[in-house]
Amino acid sequence: MKSEKFDDLAPLREIISAFDLAAQKSLGQNFLMDLNLTYRIARTAGDLSGVNVIEIGPGPGGLTRAILKAGAKKVISIERDSRCIDALGYIEGAYPDRFELIEADALEVDPTALAPKPRRIIANLPYNIATPLLIKWLKHIDEYDGLTLMFQKEVADRLVAKPRTKAYGRLTVMTGWLCETKVEFNIDAKAFTPPPKVMSTVVSLKPRPQPLAAAQWNNMERVVAMAFGQRRKMLRQSLKPLGLDLASLGISETSRAEELSVEDFAKLARAIES
Numbered sequence: 001m002k003s004e005k006f007d008d009l010a011p012l013r014e015i016i017s018a019f020d021l022a023a024q025k026s027l028g029q030n031f032l033m034d035l036n037l038t039y040r041i042a043r044t045a046g047d048l049s050g051v052n053v054i055e056i057g058p059g060p061g062g063l064t065r066a067i068l069k070a071g072a073k074k075v076i077s078i079e080r081d082s083r084c085i086d087a088l089g090y091i092e093g094a095y096p097d098r099f100e101l102i103e104a105d106a107l108e109v110d111p112t113a114l115a116p117k118p119r120r121i122i123a124n125l126p127y128n129i130a131t132p133l134l135i136k137w138l139k140h141i142d143e144y145d146g147l148t149l150m151f152q153k154e155v156a157d158r159l160v161a162k163p164r165t166k167a168y169g170r171l172t173v174m175t176g177w178l179c180e181t182k183v184e185f186n187i188d189a190k191a192f193t194p195p196p197k198v199m200s201t202v203v204s205l206k207p208r209p210q211p212l213a214a215a216q217w218n219n220m221e222r223v224v225a226m227a228f229g230q231r232r233k234m235l236r237q238s239l240k241p242l243g244l245d246l247a248s249l250g251i252s253e254t255s256r257a258e259e260l261s262v263e264d265f266a267k268l269a270r271a272i273e274s
Contacts, residue, residue, distance in 0.1 A: 008094070009065055009090060009091070009094055010090060012031070012033055012035070012060050012061070012062050013033070015060045015061065015087050015090065016031065016060050016087075016193070018087070019060075019083055019084075019086055019087035020083065021059070021060055021083055021084060021087060024081070029057070029059060029081070029126065030124075030127075030192040030193070030194065030195070030196045031059045031060055031062065031192060031193045032062050032063065032124055032187070032191060032192055033062065033191065033192065033193050034062075034191050035062055035065070035066060037187060037191055038062045038063045038065075038066035039066040039069060039070065040185070041063060041066065041122065041124075041148060041150065041202055042063070042066040042067045042069070042070035042122065043070060044148055044184050044185075044202060044204060045067075045070070045120060045122050045146065045148040045204075046146070047071075048067065048070050048071050048072040048073070048120070049071045049072075049073070050073050050118065051072055051073055051118050051119065051120055051145065052072070052073055052074050052076065052114075052115035052116065052117075052118065052119045052120075053067050053072040053073075053074070053075045053076070053119070053120050053121070053122050054075075054076050054077075054078065054111040054114060054115065054119060054120070054121045054122075054123075055067065055075055055076070055077040055078070055121070055122055055123050056077075056078050056106045056121070056123035056125055056126075056133065057078070057079060057080075057106065057123065057124065057125065057126050058077040058078075058079050058084065058088060058101075059079075059081075059084055059124075060084065060087055060088075061077075061084075061087070061088050061090070061091050063122070063123070063124055064077055064088070064091055064099070065091060067122055068091070068095050068098060068099065072098070073098070074098050074099070074100065074115060075095075075098060075099050075100070076099075076100045076101075076102060076111075076114045076115055077099070077100070077101050077102070078102050078104055078106045078109055078111075079101065079102070079103060079104075080103065080104060080105050080106070082103065085101060085103050088101050100114075102114070106129065106133060107129055107132060107133065107136070111137070111143075111144075112140060112143045117143070117145075118145045119143070119144055119145065120144055120145045120146050120147065120148065121137065121144060121147045121148070121149070122147075122148045122149075123148075123149055123150065124150040124200075125149055125150060125151060127151070127152050127155075127196070127198075130149075130151050130152075130155060131155060131171060134147075134149070134171070134175070135171075135174065138174055138175065138178055138179070139217055141178045141179060141205075141207045142207055144207060145207075146204065146205060146206050146207065147179075147204070147205040148184075148202065148203075148204050148205075149202070149203055149205070150187070150200050150201065150202050150203075151200065151201055151203060152196070152198045152199070152200055152201070153186060153198060153199040153200060153201045154167075154198065155171070155201075156183055156201035156203050157201075158171050158172055159171060159172060159175050159181050159183075159203055159205075160172070160181050160182075160183055160203075163258060163259060163260065163261055164258055164259055165258070166258075168258050169228050169231070169257075169258070170224050170225060170228045173224050173228075173262050173265050174220070174221065174224060175205065176212065176262045177211050177212050177213070177215075177220065177262050177265070177266065178207060178208060178211055178212075179205040179206060179207055179208060180205070180206045180208060181203060181204070181205050181206075182203065182204045182206075183201055183202075183203055184201075184202040184203060184204055185201070185202055186199050186200065186201050186202075187199070187200045187201070187202065211266070212262050212263065212266070213262065213263045213266030213267070214266060214270065215265075215266040215269035215270055215273075216269065216273060219269040219270075219272040219273055220265060220266060220269040222269075222272065223239065223242065223265060223268045223269050223272060224257075224265050226238055226239055226241070226242070227239060227257035227260070227265070227268075228257045228258075230257075231256060231257045231258060232256065233256070234253060234254045234255065234256060235251065235252075235253060235254075235255050235256065235257070235260075236253035236254065238257065239268070242268075242272060244268065244271050244272070249267055249268065249271055250267075251264055251267070251268070
């Protein structure tokens, strides 16, 4: 077994036992126990000196202490499980000036209101809310230096999928439009307590200086959702309510959503505006 301890804090298993932190399926909890892996995630986020980091779902604090160890200016962790709130007191005691804990539902929190720039999000996301969280953050992606996130591998594959593949979809387009996305590494289920039924993948998202193509968020989201909401249908059917002249835009009416590039979707979004 690899080390659970690379600092002066108590081993994670002791924290979990002391506070009876059995992972709850309803909260999407799977605790990453190997601190070598949590530190690798923190290092993947790059140089954290001077950076304010927002973390989602710290659980017993394995990734939290790794981020602090990596030199983040401050870590603000958002946790909704009251049991973990009590347990994370050991980190507050060790890093009183660099760690802040907020008891809240991450879906209801605006991370940009928690700390000034430069800010990044680093998180082992609860699988059951990972996608809505990412979509929420993408709307204001220019507020972040970057995101380093762990997803189940299936979702990570969707983020970097290519057109004309099964995994290519709404999440691919919206993410690729605004970010340069890179799959960093996979983490086997056995590294977690309890082990999930799927492999996990760490992904880096770096905001583009400008979107890949000009478009307004609401229109881009609308046309992408409509196209992929009926992905087996030709665009002339799935996008019919929009009343667009696809041919004039250089897009075949018989194409399906998975055949379009991000730039094509942006072109459709601009057509809605006009």
